[in-house]
Amino acid sequence: MRRGTERGTNELDPAPFIELVELYLSRDKLDEVLIRRFISGLYYCIFNYWGLKKYLANKRGGGSRQDKFSLDNLYCDLLSKNMDKKLIILLYYRVAADHHVLNPTIAEVYISKTRHFPKKEVYLTRNALEKAYKIAMEIIEKLN
Amino acid sequence: MTCPKNERTLSHQSPYYVIEIPKPIDLRGEYVSKYMRKCSMYVEVYVNLPYNEKTFYIYVGESEEKASDFIKYLMLMKGKGIDEVRNIIEKYSGEMAGQVISHFGKKLREIAALMLWADARFSAKYGEPELGMVLDLLTNEPLFLVLTFPNCSSDEWDRLITLVKDTLRSSGLEELTGMVAVVCAEGLKEELTS
Numbered sequence: 001m002r003r004g005t006e007r008g009t010n011e012l013d014p015a016p017f018i019e020l021v022e023l024y025l026s027r028d029k030l031d032e033v034l035i036r037r038f039i040s041g042l043y044y045c046i047f048n049y050w051g052l053k054k055y056l057a058n059k060r061g062g063g064s065r066q067d068k069f070s071l072d073n074l075y076c077d078l079l080s081k082n083m084d085k086k087l088i089i090l091l092y093y094r095v096a097a098d099h100h101v102l103n104p105t106i107a108e109v110y111i112s113k114t115r116h117f118p119k120k121e122v123y124l125t126r127n128a129l130e131k132a133y134k135i136a137m138e139i140i141e142k143l144n
Numbered sequence: 145m146t147c148p149k150n151e152r153t154l155s156h157q158s159p160y161y162v163i164e165i166p167k168p169i170d171l172r173g174e175y176v177s178k179y180m181r182k183c184s185m186y187v188e189v190y191v192n193l194p195y196n197e198k199t200f201y202i203y204v205g206e207s208e209e210k211a212s213d214f215i216k217y218l219m220l221m222k223g224k225g226i227d228e229v230r231n232i233i234e235k236y237s238g239e240m241a242g243q244v245i246s247h248f249g250k251k252l253r254e255i256a257a258l259m260l261w262a263d264a265r266f267s268a269k270y271g272e273p274e275l276g277m278v279l280d281l282l283t284n285e286p287l288f289l290v291l292t293f294p295n296c297s298s299d300e301w302d303r304l305i306t307l308v309k310d311t312l313r314s315s316g317l318e319e320l321t322g323m324v325a326v327v328c329a330e331g332l333k334e335e336l337t338s
Contacts, residue, residue: 089335089336123336
């Protein structure tokens with residue numbers, strides 16, 4: 001493993017992880033814990049990959065090694081690339097997977113004047129993981 | 145840049161002018177041509193005006209264009225008092241208005257213009273838009289704004305995003321495209337349950 005500025009983006013390339021998700025999606029056995037961890041993993045591997053790309057493009061973050069990035073900057077980048085729909089759907093899955101224990105559950109990613117608009121039922125199934133996987137692929141493609 | 149003769153002020157309080165120039169257009173300077181390539185109906189140039197803000201908006205055109213529709217609302221908001229702008233934010237965000245104002249205060253006029261434009265342009269088809277916010281789950285701090293249309297489907301969602309963001313870009317508000325997410329409430333439900 002290389003350190004600091006010697007790092008290349010391929011070291012945090014999410015492709016191998018995405019292949020693993022793909023492999024599990026093709027299998028019969030896929031339990032809820034795996035679905036939750038894969039959704040969360042897809043979300044954070046996008047974040048890591050985006051952060052490293054920023055770092056290598058000399059857009060440094062915070063922390064002693066200037067390698068600490070915040071999620072709001074990633075959101076800003078994705079929204080600037082018209083990826084609103086993908087980001088919002090992925091956020092609902094991520095919040096349901098990491099912060100709720102019931103399945104299906106009611107997740108609320110944003111707040112709005114009409115309170116029921118942001119309250120959506122999220123069911124963490126194979127279909128949900130497949131959708132999160134496709135969204136992650138599209139986001140990574142845009143980041144490249 | 146020399147200002148065309150038929151300029152007129154939008155409001156006596158506003159530093160913004162609307163200039164209608166018949167085609168063919170003779171606008172000088174690289175800055176202008178850069179914007180002309182993006183949107184032939186609207187350009188933004190800087191001139192030495194004796195006001196705090198030195199942005200000079202020009203309409204160029206024979207017909208109404210989407211971007212220039214938005215610019216009208218933007219100019220209207222630039223000329224309004226802050227209380228009126230706050231009232232507009234409150235109309236669309238309800239009790240979250242305080243948080244919107246404190247976190248996105250620097251872009252308040254632009255956000256108010258966006259809401260008025262979105263309401264006028266899309267409410268007949270997609271319902272009255274609302275202004276919401278995504279909050280950080282741990283700190284409860286606002287992360288970005290959400291422009292929600294109640295009655296639009298998943299299929300219409302992508303088209304709406306493109307339309308809203310392209311309008312912001314062609315109006316010189318690139319920064320705002322990264323601060324606002326466009327959401328179709330019905331479309332989101334469809335996506336999460338399909």
